[in-house]
Amino acid sequence: MTFSITVTGNGLDLHLPGFDQSAPISWHWLRDHDESEAGQDPDTKQRRVDTFSLGDVEPGTVTVDDGWVTVTWPDATVAMCSRQLLESVAEEFLATDWSARPELKPILPTDIVLWSDPTTRPDEIDLGAFLDPASDEALTLGVDLLSRYGYLVLRGDVLDRGTAEAFARRLGYIRHTIFGGLWDLAPDLSEHADTAYTSVHLAPHTDGTYSHDAPGLQFFLCLAAAPEGGESLLVDGFAIAAELETAEPETFVTLASVPVPGRYIEPGVHLRAERPVFRSNARGVLDQVSFNNYDRAPFLLPPEQELRFHRAYRRFAELAAAPARRVAVGLTPGDILIFDNWRSLHGRNAFVGPRHYVGAYLNHEDLESKRRVLLGS
Ligand SMILES: [Fe+2]
Numbered sequence: 310m311t312f313s314i315t316v317t318g319n320g321l322d323l324h325l326p327g328f329d330q331s332a333p334i335s336w337h338w339l340r341d342h343d344e345s346e347a348g349q350d351p352d353t354k355q356r357r358v359d360t361f362s363l364g365d366v367e368p369g370t371v372t373v374d375d376g377w378v379t380v381t382w383p384d385a386t387v388a389m390c391s392r393q394l395l396e397s398v399a400e401e402f403l404a405t406d407w408s409a410r411p412e413l414k415p416i417l418p419t420d421i422v423l424w425s426d427p428t429t430r431p432d433e434i435d436l437g438a439f440l441d442p443a444s445d446e447a448l449t450l451g452v453d454l455l456s457r458y459g460y461l462v463l464r465g466d467v468l469d470r471g472t473a474e475a476f477a478r479r480l481g482y483i484r485h486t487i488f489g490g491l492w493d494l495a496p497d498l499s500e501h502a503d504t505a506y507t508s509v510h511l512a513p514h515t516d517g518t519y520s521h522d523a524p525g526l527q528f529f530l531c532l533a534a535a536p537e538g539g540e541s542l543l544v545d546g547f548a549i550a551a552e553l554e555t556a557e558p559e560t561f562v563t564l565a566s567v568p569v570p571g572r573y574i575e576p577g578v579h580l581r582a583e584r585p586v587f588r589s590n591a592r593g594v595l596d597q598v599s600f601n602n603y604d605r606a607p608f609l610l611p612p613e614q615e616l617r618f619h620r621a622y623r624r625f626a627e628l629a630a631a632p633a634r635r636v637a638v639g640l641t642p643g644d645i646l647i648f649d650n651w652r653s654l655h656g657r658n659a660f661v662g663p664r665h666y667v668g669a670y671l672n673h674e675d676l677e678s679k680r681r682v683l684l685g686s
Pocket residue numbers: 505514515516655
């Protein structure tokens with residue numbers, strides 16, 4: 310399809326054949342979706358642009374050729390967006406009925422412990438006791454703490470992949486994804502094109518924003534700890550929701566109402582799903598937090614909604630990145646960290662040297678099931 314482009318004061322207007330309206334693309338959007346090597350990883354297509362430091366983006370100078378729209382910014386940096394990308398987001402935008410989009414205000418659950426500083430932590434559990442088939446005592450305590458806090462640390466000393474499998478069986482079963490069942494996490498990009506397989510710092514995020522049913526739980530068994538760095542970082546997404554609901558209701562509603570697409574791309578794979586940062590269940594109760602700026606897929610919003618969304622999304626990122634609310638968990642070989650991927654954002658400090666974890670995903674409903682069976686709630 311061919312389409313024409315008009316440069317406006319706010320960015321570009323895209324005119325697609327068959328549509329009366331044009332699709333507006335802001336300067337901010339163009340800079341945030343730079344497809345050059347500086348803007349996104351050429352293999353994983355994960356975002357390299359630091360969205361949250363862009364601020365107000367000044368108009369740039371636009372050059373259009375057959376395949377690319379190139380924008381040169383006043384600071385002499387350049388962003389490149391393919392015509393193919395612009396056409397696909399414009400087509401989706403023009404086919405959307407924006408008046409039909411409801412504003413949502415989820416109800417916060419009351420049976421959980423919110424934590425917005427590292428001093429409120431669940432007790433640690435002995436992994437051997439948790440795995441003991443002769444007693445459900447430690448299992449029951451662990452299920453209760455994991456359900457209420459959204460994460461749990463279990464200390465052990467057995468360096469065996471079978472431990473990870475036995476741990477999963479105590480809670481449910483390992484969920485298979487394109488990463489396999491039980492996967493190895495080490496600084497090696499050869500198997501999967503994802504930043505998690507490197508040694509760089511990972512900002513707090515949730516996994517599976519590209520999956521309609523994102524993994525409910527994720528766990529890591531430490532087989533080898535990095536000599537320096539590599540602690541897991543956890544942030545309570547529900548505590549952020551609670552704070553925003555009270556202090557910044559417009560931000561809260563925006564994050565609960567705007568569906569954000571996520572994507573995962575590697576050769577032969579293109580996964581995509583979308584939901585708001587704060588997703589509520591059918592009864593209106595907050596059920597899931599989703600946030601992954603690395604994997605956020607391109608999408609357009611009407612200009613006034615785009616501004617509101619980016620302000621809210623940046624605010625969420627700012628709160629999630631605040632060191633004061635982060636829990637840093639250092640694992641030694643044999644330890645397990647498990648967290649609720651629908652609630653706790655996770656990240657990682659950069660590290661030096663070898664580090665070997667095995668990990669897997671579990672289903673949220675299996676934890677809920679254990680809770681009903683063992684705790685009656
Ligand atoms: Fe992750």
